[in-house]
Amino acid sequence: xxxxxxxxxxxxxxxxxxxxALTTIxxxxxxxxxxxxGKGNQVNDIIQFRFGAGGFDMKVVDLNxxxxxxxxxxxxxxxxxxxxxxxELKQENEYVILLFKHLNWKEPVEFMHHCSTKWAxxxxxxxxxxxxxxxxxxxxxxxxxxxx
Amino acid sequence: xxxxxxxxxxxxxxxxxxxxALTTIxxxxxxxxxxxxGKGNQVNDIIQFRFGAGGFDMKVVDLNxxxxxxxxxxxxxxxxxxxxxxxELKQENEYVILLFKHLNWKEPVEFMHHCSTKWAxxxxxxxxxxxxxxxxxxxxxxxxxxxx
Numbered sequence: 001x002x003x004x005x006x007x008x009x010x011x012x013x014x015x016x017x018x019x020x021a022l023t024t025i026x027x028x029x030x031x032x033x034x035x036x037x038g039k040g041n042q043v044n045d046i047i048q049f050r051f052g053a054g055g056f057d058m059k060v061v062d063l064n065x066x067x068x069x070x071x072x073x074x075x076x077x078x079x080x081x082x083x084x085x086x087x088e089l090k091q092e093n094e095y096v097i098l099l100f101k102h103l104n105w106k107e108p109v110e111f112m113h114h115c116s117t118k119w120a121x122x123x124x125x126x127x128x129x130x131x132x133x134x135x136x137x138x139x140x141x142x143x144x145x146x147x148x
Numbered sequence: 149x150x151x152x153x154x155x156x157x158x159x160x161x162x163x164x165x166x167x168x169a170l171t172t173i174x175x176x177x178x179x180x181x182x183x184x185x186g187k188g189n190q191v192n193d194i195i196q197f198r199f200g201a202g203g204f205d206m207k208v209v210d211l212n213x214x215x216x217x218x219x220x221x222x223x224x225x226x227x228x229x230x231x232x233x234x235x236e237l238k239q240e241n242e243y244v245i246l247l248f249k250h251l252n253w254k255e256p257v258e259f260m261h262h263c264s265t266k267w268a269x270x271x272x273x274x275x276x277x278x279x280x281x282x283x284x285x286x287x288x289x290x291x292x293x294x295x296x
Contacts, residue, residue, distance in 0.1 A: 002151065002153075003150065003256065004153075004264070005150075005152075005256055005260060005261040005264050006261055006264050006265040006268075007258060007261035007262040007264075007265055007292070007293055007295075008265060008292050008293050009292065009293025009294040009295070092294055093294065094294075095293065095294045097293065097294070099258065099261055100261070108151065108153055110155060110247065112153055113153040113154055113155035113247055113248070113249075114155040116152070116153050116154050116155070116264065116268070117154040117155055117156060117268045117271065117272075120154075120264070120265045120268030120269065121268065121272075123265065124265075124269075124290070124292065127292075142272070144155070144156050144157065144272065144275075145155055145156050145157025145243065145245065146157040146240055146241065146242075146243045146245070147155075147157070
């Protein structure tokens with residue numbers, strides 16, 4: 001098994017603002033992909049994330065407001081099957097610290113390398129959304145390679 | 149054991165340009181940290197990377213021009229001891245693809261989450277250096293959290 005891990009610090013005194021950006025459709029559409037539909041604020045909700053080349057359906061499997069959000073892939077690319085994504089939040093002085101984990105990849109394939117870098121880019125978009133009011137969700141995201 | 153993996157694509161027809169940015173002091177100082185000293189173009193060379201808060205001495209342990217660079221940590225923070233860093237390059241149409249691995253972390257500690265995100269930022273700086281002539285090495289690097 002292989003995992004993608006990240007840590008960002010968002011200059012904010014409100015863990016709830018970050019939690020809202022992870023559990024509401026407007027929030028998620030503001031940093032990950034503009035084409036986000038469904039519902040994400042209760043366990044068992046399904047969120048549909050769509051990108052130019054495809055997308056992911058995520059099932060919300062754990063929530064602990066305002067400090068934890070956990071999704072499991074419901075539908076998506078084969079490499080993501082069986083993986084879990086979690087966002088853990090905590091306040092450290094003037095920062096909301098976000099620990100991100102995309103766990104349980106079967107193999108450290110080349111697509112996993114790509115997704116690791118791309119998650120960093122999208123988490124920086126989340127940081128920007130909270131700090132400045134404006135993120136860079138798909139299709140406005142920073143491109144990292146020939147896959148996107 | 150835990151690993152950090154990344155993938156970037158640099159718009160360039162020259163793998164050698166990227167290889168030079170990974171094996172020369174001027175190149176490395178252009179994207180990772182401005183304060184880089186030593187030598188990095190032969191096996192057993194030691195490169196000293198210094199940042200505001202400390203630094204790393206890397207020993208070059210494998211080179212295969214222009215497609216592979218491997219370092220081992222010679223001296224640095226305890227969490228990095230025993231870890232290996234590799235850069236694999238290949239040409240795919242108009243992109244030089246870089247697969248990055250920072251392997252063999254003993255534990256997936258919070259500092260590893262930080263380093264994972266920070267490596268993405270620095271690899272994007274390398275991409276910018278080659279594509280535009282200008283990277284953002286420390287101390288001009290994009291800050292991601294309350295640790296840097």
